[in-house]
Amino acid sequence: AQSVTQLGSHVSVSEGALVLLRCNYSSSVPPYLFWYVQYPNQGLQLLLKYTTGATLVKGINGFEAEFKKSETSFHLTKPSAHMSDAAEYFCAVSERGNNRLAFGKGNQVVVIP
Amino acid sequence: EPEVTQTPSHQVTQMGQEVILRCVPISNHLYFYWYRQILGQKVEFLVSFYNNEISEKSEIFDDQFSVERPDGSNFTLKIRSTKLEDSAMYFCASRPSRGTTYEQYFGPGTRLTVT
Numbered sequence: 001a002q003s004v005t006q007l008g009s010h011v012s013v014s015e016g017a018l019v020l021l022r023c024n025y026s027s028s029v030p031p032y033l034f035w036y037v038q039y040p041n042q043g044l045q046l047l048l049k050y051t052t053g054a055t056l057v058k059g060i061n062g063f064e065a066e067f068k069k070s071e072t073s074f075h076l077t078k079p080s081a082h083m084s085d086a087a088e089y090f091c092a093v094s095e096r097g098n099n100r101l102a103f104g105k106g107n108q109v110v111v112i113p
Numbered sequence: 114e115p116e117v118t119q120t121p122s123h124q125v126t127q128m129g130q131e132v133i134l135r136c137v138p139i140s141n142h143l144y145f146y147w148y149r150q151i152l153g154q155k156v157e158f159l160v161s162f163y164n165n166e167i168s169e170k171s172e173i174f175d176d177q178f179s180v181e182r183p184d185g186s187n188f189t190l191k192i193r194s195t196k197l198e199d200s201a202m203y204f205c206a207s208r209p210s211r212g213t214t215y216e217q218y219f220g221p222g223t224r225l226t227v228t
Contacts, residue, residue, distance in 0.1 A: 041122075042221050043116075043117065043119075043204065043220045043221040043222060046218075049216055051215075092156075094215045099146075099163075099169045099215075100158040100161060100169060101148075102158070103155050106155075106156075
């Protein structure tokens with residue numbers, strides 16, 4: 001069964017600094033990988049996804065992630081943090097042909113002015 | 114932009130009572146899901162629903178839980194006799210037809226508090 005590990009429940013970053021959120025997965029078959037963001041009192045919103053093809057994927061709000069099969073990783077980055085990036089971020093994996101998403105515990109990002 | 118909606122946003126109930134959580138998926142979507150997140154823990158898959166039947170369920174989804182699509186728009190999760198450990202945020206999600214890349218669209222959640 002697939003699973004996701006996200007370390008560090010709270011991540012503090014200074015405004016303008018690099019945002020790096022780590023995600024490692026396990027999957028018995030080639031995975032689909034996702035990053036979702038949750039703003040207060042809102043649902044989970046898709047930031048970006050990897051399915052096939054180019055391993056560096058770009059998403060909304062300047063975020064991008066790189067699929068590295070050898071490292072079973074899908075880390076999320078943004079070069080310069082904005083105050084509006086304060087939210088909770090979830091990495092998720094879905095095995096091809098499997099209906100369910102498996103989520104990591106999430107990272108609560110705090111942006112320091 | 115179409116979105117998944119859920120009602121109520123917060124439900125408080127007493128242990129042993131039945132609750133029904135309601136969801137309106139995006140109108141042309143065919144796959145429907147329920148997930149839950151207990152405070153401080155991961156978002157966990159409960160059940161998926163397609164073509165008017167359960168297509169997959171997790172070990173959490175026992176006989177206390179049921180899902181239904183009573184009409185063409187609503188998708189409900191019923192908990193027959195709530196327990197304290199059912200207190201969680203419950204998320205509904207939906208997905209378009211086969212041939213897509215498993216991207217699921219989530220609602221804002223219903224916070225269930227069992228006292």
